[in-house]
Amino acid sequence: MTDTSGSSDSKTSASGASGASASGTVIDAASEAEVCLGQKRRSIGAQRNPESAKAILAAAQEVLAEDGYKGFSIEKVARRAKAGKPTIYRWWPSKAALLLDVYRTRKQVDYPTTGNLEDDLVVFVQDVFRSWRETETGEIFRSMIAEAQSDEEASKVLSDYAADRREAFSQVIERAKARGAVGSDVNCEVTADWIASWLWVHLLTGRHDETPEATRAAIRQITQGIAKR
Amino acid sequence: MTDTSGSSDSKTSASGASGASASGTVIDAASEAEVCLGQKRRSIGAQRNPESAKAILAAAQEVLAEDGYKGFSIEKVARRAKAGKPTIYRWWPSKAALLLDVYRTRKQVDYPTTGNLEDDLVVFVQDVFRSWRETETGEIFRSMIAEAQSDEEASKVLSDYAADRREAFSQVIERAKARGAVGSDVNCEVTADWIASWLWVHLLTGRHDETPEATRAAIRQITQGIAKR
DNA sequence: ATGAAACGAAACGGATCGTTTCATATATTT
DNA sequence: AAATATATGAAACGATCCGTTTCGTTTCAT
Numbered sequence: 001m002t003d004t005s006g007s008s009d010s011k012t013s014a015s016g017a018s019g020a021s022a023s024g025t026v027i028d029a030a031s032e033a034e035v036c037l038g039q040k041r042r043s044i045g046a047q048r049n050p051e052s053a054k055a056i057l058a059a060a061q062e063v064l065a066e067d068g069y070k071g072f073s074i075e076k077v078a079r080r081a082k083a084g085k086p087t088i089y090r091w092w093p094s095k096a097a098l099l100l101d102v103y104r105t106r107k108q109v110d111y112p113t114t115g116n117l118e119d120d121l122v123v124f125v126q127d128v129f130r131s132w133r134e135t136e137t138g139e140i141f142r143s144m145i146a147e148a149q150s151d152e153e154a155s156k157v158l159s160d161y162a163a164d165r166r167e168a169f170s171q172v173i174e175r176a177k178a179r180g181a182v183g184s185d186v187n188c189e190v191t192a193d194w195i196a197s198w199l200w201v202h203l204l205t206g207r208h209d210e211t212p213e214a215t216r217a218a219i220r221q222i223t224q225g226i227a228k229r
Numbered sequence: 230m231t232d233t234s235g236s237s238d239s240k241t242s243a244s245g246a247s248g249a250s251a252s253g254t255v256i257d258a259a260s261e262a263e264v265c266l267g268q269k270r271r272s273i274g275a276q277r278n279p280e281s282a283k284a285i286l287a288a289a290q291e292v293l294a295e296d297g298y299k300g301f302s303i304e305k306v307a308r309r310a311k312a313g314k315p316t317i318y319r320w321w322p323s324k325a326a327l328l329l330d331v332y333r334t335r336k337q338v339d340y341p342t343t344g345n346l347e348d349d350l351v352v353f354v355q356d357v358f359r360s361w362r363e364t365e366t367g368e369i370f371r372s373m374i375a376e377a378q379s380d381e382e383a384s385k386v387l388s389d390y391a392a393d394r395r396e397a398f399s400q401v402i403e404r405a406k407a408r409g410a411v412g413s414d415v416n417c418e419v420t421a422d423w424i425a426s427w428l429w430v431h432l433l434t435g436r437h438d439e440t441p442e443a444t445r446a447a448i449r450q451i452t453q454g455i456a457k458r
Numbered sequence: 459a460t461g462a463a464a465c466g467a468a469a470c471g472g473a474t475c476g477t478t479t480c481a482t483a484t485a486t487t488t
Numbered sequence: 489a490a491a492t493a494t495a496t497g498a499a500a501c502g503a504t505c506c507g508t509t510t511c512g513t514t515t516c517a518t
Contacts, residue, residue: 085466086467149374206388316497319496
């Protein structure tokens with residue numbers, strides 16, 4: 001009886017189906033597409049209850065956070081959400097797809113811009129480490145990484161996400177380049193790839209307790225390497 | 230009926246229990262410890278047949294190479310090795326432990342030393358990419374990565390391996406430093422960490438088809454960054 | 459009020475893991 | 489050489505989970 005009833009309030013339904021008062025019956029296709037990643041749904045034009053999907057997504061987040069990837073099962077999610085398994089499969093075509101949506105509801109970490117590239121990167125990286133330690137974010141991404149090794153769709157989405165992160169990094173470095181802090185011959189996308197890779201590996205080897213000093217030493221090697229000279 | 234009988238010859242039994250003519254009955258404890266990672270075996274002092282373990286390990290390699298991580302099951306391995314499942318569990322305590330041993334029998338890639346750090350690294354990285362494309366090495370490591378996200382022991386072994394690779398990289402860079410090609414203030418372990426991370430991510434995002442030019446551009450950013458100036 | 463649609467609960471078929479049982483084959487011992 | 493001990497393969501088991509199907513009920517628009 002670890003069933004903490006009354007847990008699926010409004011606290012976790014952040015991005016999924018944006019809480020647009022949910023009174024109408026016909027679901028607007030955009031929000032539905034935002035929630036459900038599954039292309040191979042059976043009943044296409046049917047109207048379904050978005051509240052169910054929200055409760056399921058919230059329950060999935062909780063199960064993943066509490067039991068981890070290994071303990072994550074559709075049946076647990078259904079029990080927790082007081083939903084039937086068929087309802088879950090009406091919204092998501094597979095376990096991987098549900099995991100994918102859980103990962104999509106993560107909180108985005110913003111990039112700081114103090115004007116000093118090294119400082120910005122250190123702050124950002126430490127922030128990411130903290131979010132891995134203090135929230136379920138790390139667990140979610142670890143699950144995604146594991147799933148992506150055998151699920152084609154998960155692999156694609158994860159690759160897209162990784163490309164997205166690289167692009168964000170790239171823009172931060174590009175701005176530093178525009179300030180003249182980075183050599184004009186530097187390929188920012190390559191640098192972003194280095195940093196993003198370094199972050200990923202820190203996640204999947206559990207090294208999110210690195211000291212700020214160690215982080216700075218590592219970042220400095222990159223920033224000094226690309227600095228204008 | 231996909232049972233390709235006559236496949237478990239001598240071709241894959243490489244490192245595991247090093248093929249020391251295996252005629253004696255009492256197993257030498259060292260080779261046994263080398264093969265079996267499991268500490269929680271039931272029958273401790275019992276003498277077992279090393280041939281069974283070798284056949285199982287070879288079959289496991291083949292199943293993993295052919296069916297991938299998702300298709301890898303103990304039952305398939307048992308069928309292929311013409312062994313019983315209990316025999317597998319007499320040698321390895323879990324599926325993860327067996328996977329761990331499969332990964333341990335990988336072929337090591339040697340590090341070249343032409344005297345030019347950038348060239349050496351490019352050649353090495355391209356070599357790793359090729360081994361991922363042309364052998365089962367990549368699939369094995371992808372399995373290990375997935376397994377490590379939920380199995381504590383696999384995680385530990387993978388971390389140890391990663392540390393080992395970082396150390397090897399570090400020594401290559403240290404030698405370049407001794408040649409005066411790398412700045413004396415450069416922390417070689419940090420550099421090794423960057424390179425190793427970059428390689429890992431290329432594996433788990435399936436980017437092992439990168440062109441030599443792209444590889445060189447990426448490597449150059451690191452080598453130029455740490456170069457003596 | 460009526461009917462269509464989604465719902466929760468339950469059960470199913472299929473697959474896998476890790477364990478247990480059992481008869482057989484092999485190796486050691488006497 | 490015969491007897492004993494031990495590991496083995498085959499088979500079955502309980503448990504878990506996925507994804508599907510069925511069924512009776514609730515909800516909502518017309």
